[in-house]
Amino acid sequence: MKAWMNKGEHWIWLSSAMVSISVVLVFGLIAMITYKGAVHFWPHSVYEFQVNENGKVNKVIGEIRDSKTRELMNPETGAEEEVKQYLIKVGNRDVYGIDFRWINADQFVSPMDKLADDVIVIERYEYGNVFGHLVEGQFDGQTITEETEVLAELSKRVEESARTHDEIRYIEKILIGEINYEIQELRYEEKKLRAENLFTDAEAARLDAERAELQKAFEAHQKDTAVLYKKLANFGQVTVEISNGQRMTVPLKKIVHIWRPNNMSTMDKLGFFMNSLGNFLVDDPREANTEGGIFPAMIGTITMVLLMTILVTPMGVIAAIYMREYAKDGPILRLVRISINNLAGVPSIVFGIFGLGFFVYILGGSIDELFYGYALPSPTFGTPGLLWASLTMALLTLPVVIVSTEEGLARIPRSLREGGLALGATKAETIMKIVLPMATPAIMTGLILAIARAAGEVAPLMLVGVVKLAPELPVDAIAPFVHLDRKFMHLGFHIYDVGFQSPNVEASQPLVYATSLLLVIIIVSLNLGAISIRNRLREKYKSLDN
Numbered sequence: 001m002k003a004w005m006n007k008g009e010h011w012i013w014l015s016s017a018m019v020s021i022s023v024v025l026v027f028g029l030i031a032m033i034t035y036k037g038a039v040h041f042w043p044h045s046v047y048e049f050q051v052n053e054n055g056k057v058n059k060v061i062g063e064i065r066d067s068k069t070r071e072l073m074n075p076e077t078g079a080e081e082e083v084k085q086y087l088i089k090v091g092n093r094d095v096y097g098i099d100f101r102w103i104n105a106d107q108f109v110s111p112m113d114k115l116a117d118d119v120i121v122i123e124r125y126e127y128g129n130v131f132g133h134l135v136e137g138q139f140d141g142q143t144i145t146e147e148t149e150v151l152a153e154l155s156k157r158v159e160e161s162a163r164t165h166d167e168i169r170y171i172e173k174i175l176i177g178e179i180n181y182e183i184q185e186l187r188y189e190e191k192k193l194r195a196e197n198l199f200t201d202a203e204a205a206r207l208d209a210e211r212a213e214l215q216k217a218f219e220a221h222q223k224d225t226a227v228l229y230k231k232l233a234n235f236g237q238v239t240v241e242i243s244n245g246q247r248m249t250v251p252l253k254k255i256v257h258i259w260r261p262n263n264m265s266t267m268d269k270l271g272f273f274m275n276s277l278g279n280f281l282v283d284d285p286r287e288a289n290t291e292g293g294i295f296p297a298m299i300g301t302i303t304m305v306l307l308m309t310i311l312v313t314p315m316g317v318i319a320a321i322y323m324r325e326y327a328k329d330g331p332i333l334r335l336v337r338i339s340i341n342n343l344a345g346v347p348s349i350v351f352g353i354f355g356l357g358f359f360v361y362i363l364g365g366s367i368d369e370l371f372y373g374y375a376l377p378s379p380t381f382g383t384p385g386l387l388w389a390s391l392t393m394a395l396l397t398l399p400v401v402i403v404s405t406e407e408g409l410a411r412i413p414r415s416l417r418e419g420g421l422a423l424g425a426t427k428a429e430t431i432m433k434i435v436l437p438m439a440t441p442a443i444m445t446g447l448i449l450a451i452a453r454a455a456g457e458v459a460p461l462m463l464v465g466v467v468k469l470a471p472e473l474p475v476d477a478i479a480p481f482v483h484l485d486r487k488f489m490h491l492g493f494h495i496y497d498v499g500f501q502s503p504n505v506e507a508s509q510p511l512v513y514a515t516s517l518l519l520v521i522i523i524v525s526l527n528l529g530a531i532s533i534r535n536r537l538r539e540k541y542k543s544l545d546n
Contacts, residue, residue, distance in 0.1 A: 033520065037513040040513065041280065042273050045115055047113070048110075051107050052108075061242065084104070085104055086112075091128050094127040095246070099129070099504070100506035116133075119260065122240065123256040130250060137150040137153060139153055140234075158252060161252050182210075183214055235253055237252060281295060281298070285494075287504075289498050297491045298491060304454075304461075308393040311390055312401055312447075317401070317405050320402045325409065325435070343398075355464040356384070356388075360383065367380075385485045397454050400449045402446075405442055408443060419434075441534045441538040444534035451526050455491075461493060495519070
């Protein structure tokens with residue numbers, strides 16, 4: 001045993017055990033997030049319970065979402081007893097005030113595995129889901145009570161209603177959004193001309209003519225939306241019987257989707273799952289971000305990370321080249337390297353405060369005074385936005401890129417530098433055409449680490465550009481297409497907001513897992529792209545390296 005310890009093999013076994021535990025924990029975490037997130041999109045079975053509440057038996061319809069055992073005091077004995085509780089999603093938030101209830105196991109009068117026959121689930125734009133039994137439908141002034149006829153008509157009209165909502169959303173967000181943007185630009189142009197004393201009668205006539213054309217287009221779009229809203233109001237309504245015989249009437253214009261989970265086959269449920277997943281990726285958030293999709297947050301995250309990568313790469317590479325190839329070794333250079341290493345350990349919130357103070361208030365305020373003085377006091381760049389968030393993240397990840405690039409430059413043999421100089425190339429040409437290309441795998445390694453960290457940061461972004469809900473995307477079809485001055489949504493902040501600031505905690509928990517899974521997938525996808533580029537470059541320069 002002593003000889004085995006002296007050989008150091010126990011350290012090998014200990015290291016391998018730690019690596020194995022780390023791998024298991026990582027894959028376990030990913031598996032848990034995947035399961036919890038995927039379950040959110042699967043159609044849950046709906047049960048019908050008889051529940052004893054204060055001596056009165058009530059009917060409860062809902063989904064069993066969770067269960068746990070708690071110690072509660074028995075009012076009869078005064079002693080604490082273990083009681084199993086079930087979390088039931090009862091929906092109908094506008095009726096009950098809440099759509100989740102904890103019910104003790106001893107309150108159930110009927111069996112808990114009784115499925116609600118022919119129950120219908122209605123997803124609404126507001127107030128969550130409706131659980132109940134279909135009573136009748138009112139369409140075009142006619143009342144239909146035959147269930148199959150109501151379902152057929154309901155399915156057709158809900159699809160048409162969804163298309164109408166999409167048309168309204170396209171007109172209001174895209175077409176009218178472009179008009180509002182152009183009107184704002186004309187307002188700024190007029191203020192700029194007035195500030196420069198170039199506002200003439202001819203310019204006033206031109207601006208008025210352009211405004212008149214935009215106003216005419218705006219009124220035309222308003223008429224189109226008014227027609228579509230009127231069309232929505234005429235789709236009809238459906239009446240559903242919820243708990244204890246109570247009835248609820250739901251207008252079709254408020255319905256997102258309708259399904260009967262207890263009557264679905266496995267293939268129907270799989271189709272529902274894929275459709276729900278697609279809607280989650282392309283829809284906007286609703287109901288304080290606890291429902292709907294995460295499309296704006298996904299676009300904001302990807303845009304910010306890509307812009308951060310574009311900004312941090314030249315800064316990190318140039319700094320590394322100077323320190324490795326040009327700067328003389330001495331106490332100042334060693335102090336700079338120590339400072340860079342220490343910079344990597346600074347809390348991220350400090351970078352956020354620096355970004356807010358320097359980038360937003362000083363640099364952004366100066367830009368506004370120099371180039372956008374006509375728009376003041378409304379700030380253009382003197383307010384948190386995409387550019388400042390990307391620059392802050394670039395500074396946050398800069399030490400990683402510098403260190404990895406410098407290590408890559410250090411591994412390039414000196415003979416290659418001397419060979420380039422011997423052939424008549426200047427030092428700059430040797431670095432740019434021989435040394436730097438061979439160091440690109442190390443540069444890509446630094447970018448991989450930078451992307452992974454920047455995509456998951458939340459604290460600094462809260463100060464320099466990320467918001468709970470952004471009315472406009474940072475990327476759209478309006479020139480200049482990428483709007484650096486706009487605020488944006490971010491998946492990391494979305495997770496924080498939904499998980500810790502949501503007024504409906506139970507409803508938001510599945511979205512936290514689903515959004516976390518999407519964030520992991522985006523980070524892995526960006527890293528895989530960078531790893532693929534790095535491997536190709538490594539293979540390209542392997543022969544020279546040898």
